[in-house]
Structures are given as structure tokens and as C-alpha cells.
Amino acid sequence: MIKAVLFDLDGTLLDRDESIRNFIDNQYERLINSLAHIPKEKYRTRFLELDSHGYVWKDKVYQQLVKEFKIQDISWEFLLQDYINEFKNFCVPFPNLHNVLEGLKENNLILGMITNGYGQFQMDNIEVLGIEKYFDTILVSETEGIKKTNPEIFERALKRLHVVPSESIFVGDHPENDVKASEFVGMTGVWKKDNQWGTFETDYTVEDLSELPNIIKKLNDESSPK
Structure with missing residues (x-):
């Protein structure tokens, strides 16, 4: 029994797949002043590749994004903290x-x-x-x-x-x-x-x-x- x-x-x-897509699109839009040199679709796609369905923690993801896309105005630590603070608002x-x-x-x-x-x-x-x-x-x-x-x-x-x-x-x-x-x-x-x-x-x-x-x-x- x-x-x-x-x-x-x-x-x-x-x-999680839908939640993370919703979050990353919103993050891009909120931080557009620092990310505008990256096409939105490219930012989302690369994030999802590096994220590996959640099996890679976001410190590694954001470090790689900052390096690849030459993000200068904000740090990977800032992006990571934004993820920690905001992801819950996009849970589906x-x-x-x-x-x-x-x-x-x-x-x-x-x-x-x-x-x-x-x-x-x-x-x-x-x-x-x-x-x-x-x-x-x-x-x-x-x-x-x-x-x-x-x-x-x-x-x-x-x-x-x-x-x-x-x-x-x-x-x-x-x-x-x-x-x-x-x-x-x-x-x-x-x-x-x-x-x-x-x-x-x-x-x-x-x-x-x-x-x-x-x-x-x-x-x-x-x-x-x-």
C-alpha cells in the first residue's frame, strides 16, 4: 500500500525551462543599458546553453557571459545576485x-x-x-x-x-x-x-x-x- x-x-x-526563459528575457530588458550591444536572442540562447538545464550554477554561467560578450558596465557578481533575487518572480x-x-x-x-x-x-x-x-x-x-x-x-x-x-x-x-x-x-x-x-x-x-x-x-x- x-x-x-x-x-x-x-x-x-x-x-524550470519556461521559468528560466521568462527570467532571462526580463533580466535583459531591465539591464538593457548594459546589455544592448548583445542581441536579446543571442543572450538568451547562450545563457540556456551554459545553464545546461540548471545543472551548472549561475556563477559559472555569468562569468562566461561577461567574458564572451565583453560586458563591462556590470559584473558577473551583480548578474548572479540579480538571478538569486529575481528568479522566484518568474516561477511557472x-x-x-x-x-x-x-x-x-x-x-x-x-x-x-x-x-x-x-x-x-x-x-x-x-x-x-x-x-x-x-x-x-x-x-x-x-x-x-x-x-x-x-x-x-x-x-x-x-x-x-x-x-x-x-x-x-x-x-x-x-x-x-x-x-x-x-x-x-x-x-x-x-x-x-x-x-x-x-x-x-x-x-x-x-x-x-x-x-x-x-x-x-x-x-x-x-x-x-x-
Whole structure:
């Protein structure tokens, strides 16, 4: 019987690709006096390339942008701080986010979140999405001192939720960091499909969060005595 559902954040609950595009366009427009010598499309495209879907922290991204585009009026440190301060204002949830989380809670499921990233930055994004209230525990890698794929961060979350791995599922967009890593500790991994990772063979896949209740029902039906 499934008692707990745990989620990744970026690419799973937060549409990070849309959020980052919205942010970078806004940053360009706000700082146009210093960036006008760079075509907007070129600034956005290069940022996204260097960002590598969030797997490169923005200090490295902005250092490279300043160097490549010969940005002189503002420093990479200024651009980084602007990102830290402003990104949360452009967070876009995936469709059906609140409805799904509310439905899971109404069905007496315990909810948790495990996300790699910087503590306050990730918590700010969670707060803006308005979803913190649904979760019984939230683990951010910087705060915890460990990150996915380390089994300990999954085990730590399960211990705080007072459930065992076989009673839990983990939903995430990254085949290795989320699905395989959670399965390694005995959880059921559910892939929130993301085409950037190509094809990935796994038992449970959702393209929309609204498909999740059906997977939980199927798992519970399979575990019920015949």
C-alpha cells in the first residue's frame, strides 16, 4: 500500500525551462543599458546553453557571459545576485500542480520533496509556487549536506515521513538522479517525462501530473490480497 509520495522540484513541479526563459528575457530588458550591444536572442540562447538545464550554477554561467560578450558596465557578481533575487518572480508551475497535490492530501497520502540546489533559493521558489503547505517534509541538498543520487538523502526523507521504501513512490524528471536513485533504496520510481533526456525505459511514466493518481491506484491494486 502506497502511503507516501515524494517529488523532485525542478522539471517535476516547477516548469524550470519556461521559468528560466521568462527570467532571462526580463533580466535583459531591465539591464538593457548594459546589455544592448548583445542581441536579446543571442543572450538568451547562450545563457540556456551554459545553464545546461540548471545543472551548472549561475556563477559559472555569468562569468562566461561577461567574458564572451565583453560586458563591462556590470559584473558577473551583480548578474548572479540579480538571478538569486529575481528568479522566484518568474516561477511557472506545471499544469494541474495544485489540484494534484490537494487530491493526494485528501486521500491521506504523506507528501515529501527532495531537491538538489541551494537552500534559501529553492525554498523561495517553493514559497512562490504556493505548495509548501502540502508537504510534510522538504529536503534541499545544500541544507542537508548531501544530494541526489546519494541514497542517504532518500533514506533521510523516508525516516522523517515514518514510512518504508516499499510504501513510497518518488516522482522526478531525471532518469538517474530521481528514478534510478529512488529505486535503488527500494522506492517505486515514476518518471515525469522530459524529452531532453531522450528515451528512458522504466515501469512508470507520466507526462502530466494528473496521471499520478492512476499509477498510485494501480500500485495499490497490485499489492492488495487477491
